[in-house]
Amino acid sequence: MSLLAFFDINNTLVNIPIGSGYAMSWIEAVGTLFGLLCIWYASKEKTINYPFGLINVTLFAIIFFQIQLYGLLLLQLFFFVANVYGWYAWTxxxxxxxxxxxxxxxxxxxxxxxxxxxxxxxxxxxxxxPFFTALTHLALSVLSLFGGHIALPELSPDAYPFWDAAITVFSIVAQILMTRKYVENWILWVVINLISVGVYAAQGVYALSIEYVILLFIAANGTKEWIQTAKNNRTPAVTA
Known part of the structure; x- marks a missing residue:
C-alpha cells in the first residue's frame, strides 16, 4: 500500500458488521488507535500522550478535509496547538x-x-x-493560501444543535484544562463521551458510538486516578 493510499478514506481496512455495515479506512483506524493511546496515557499522567495526540488530530484533520467538514478540520488545528502547548506545560x-x-x-x-x-x-x-459555516469559510480561506481552491460544500442544518454545542464547548474547555493538569478535565470528558455515545447512536453511527463507550471508560478511570493523585499532592510529605 502506497503512502497516498493510506491517507485515502476510501481505502478500507475492515468492514464492521454494525447496523447497515461500516467501512473503516486505514487512516481512520490508525487515527482512532492513536487517539485511544493519547487518552489512555493522559489518564496515567504520561507526557507521551501528546505525541500520540498530535498524530491523532493530524490524521483526523485529513479525514475531515476529505469529507468536507471544514469547520471540524479547523477545530483539529486548535487541538493541535493545544497539544503542543500541553506538551510544553507538562515538561x-x-x-x-x-x-x-x-x-x-x-x-x-x-x-x-x-x-x-x-x-x-x-x-x-x-x-x-452560521458559526460552523463561518468556520468552513475560514478553513477554505486558509487552504486557499496554500493553493487549495475548493468550492464551498452544501452544509445541512445541525440535527442536534444543543448537544453538538455542548460537545464542542466542553471539548475545548476540557482540552485546555488538561494542559494545566486540572482534575476537572476528566469529569468534562466523561460528560462529553456520554453525550457523544447517545448522539452517534441516534444518528446510526454505531461504530463511533462504541468507540466513545471505550473513551468513556478511559475517562472514568482518568477521573479516579487524577482525584487520587491530586489528594496525594496535597498531602504533606512525612520526613523521618
Whole structure:
C-alpha cells in the first residue's frame, strides 16, 4: 500500500458488521488507535500522550478535509496547538525544578469557567449553523493560501444543535484544562463521551458510538486516578 493510499478514506481496512455495515479506512483506524493511546496515557499522567495526540488530530484533520467538514478540520488545528502547548506545560520546570502537578481548579476559576461555558453553549446552540459555516469559510480561506481552491460544500442544518454545542464547548474547555493538569478535565470528558455515545447512536453511527463507550471508560478511570493523585499532592510529605 502506497503512502497516498493510506491517507485515502476510501481505502478500507475492515468492514464492521454494525447496523447497515461500516467501512473503516486505514487512516481512520490508525487515527482512532492513536487517539485511544493519547487518552489512555493522559489518564496515567504520561507526557507521551501528546505525541500520540498530535498524530491523532493530524490524521483526523485529513479525514475531515476529505469529507468536507471544514469547520471540524479547523477545530483539529486548535487541538493541535493545544497539544503542543500541553506538551510544553507538562515538561516545563519552574525555578525550583518542579513540573506542573495534578490539582483541582481554584473556586474562582471554576466559577468563571462554568459561567463562560454555559454562555458559550447557549450562544452556540442558537447560532451553530452560521458559526460552523463561518468556520468552513475560514478553513477554505486558509487552504486557499496554500493553493487549495475548493468550492464551498452544501452544509445541512445541525440535527442536534444543543448537544453538538455542548460537545464542542466542553471539548475545548476540557482540552485546555488538561494542559494545566486540572482534575476537572476528566469529569468534562466523561460528560462529553456520554453525550457523544447517545448522539452517534441516534444518528446510526454505531461504530463511533462504541468507540466513545471505550473513551468513556478511559475517562472514568482518568477521573479516579487524577482525584487520587491530586489528594496525594496535597498531602504533606512525612520526613523521618
Amino acid at each position: 516545563r520546570q519552574d525555578e525550583y525544578g518542579d513540573t506542573l502537578e495534578v490539582r483541582w481548579m481554584p473556586v474562582q476559576l471554576l466559577t468563571i469557567t462554568s459561567v463562560l461555558s454555559i454562555i458559550a453553549i447557549a450562544l452556540l446552540t442558537l447560532y451553530i449553523d
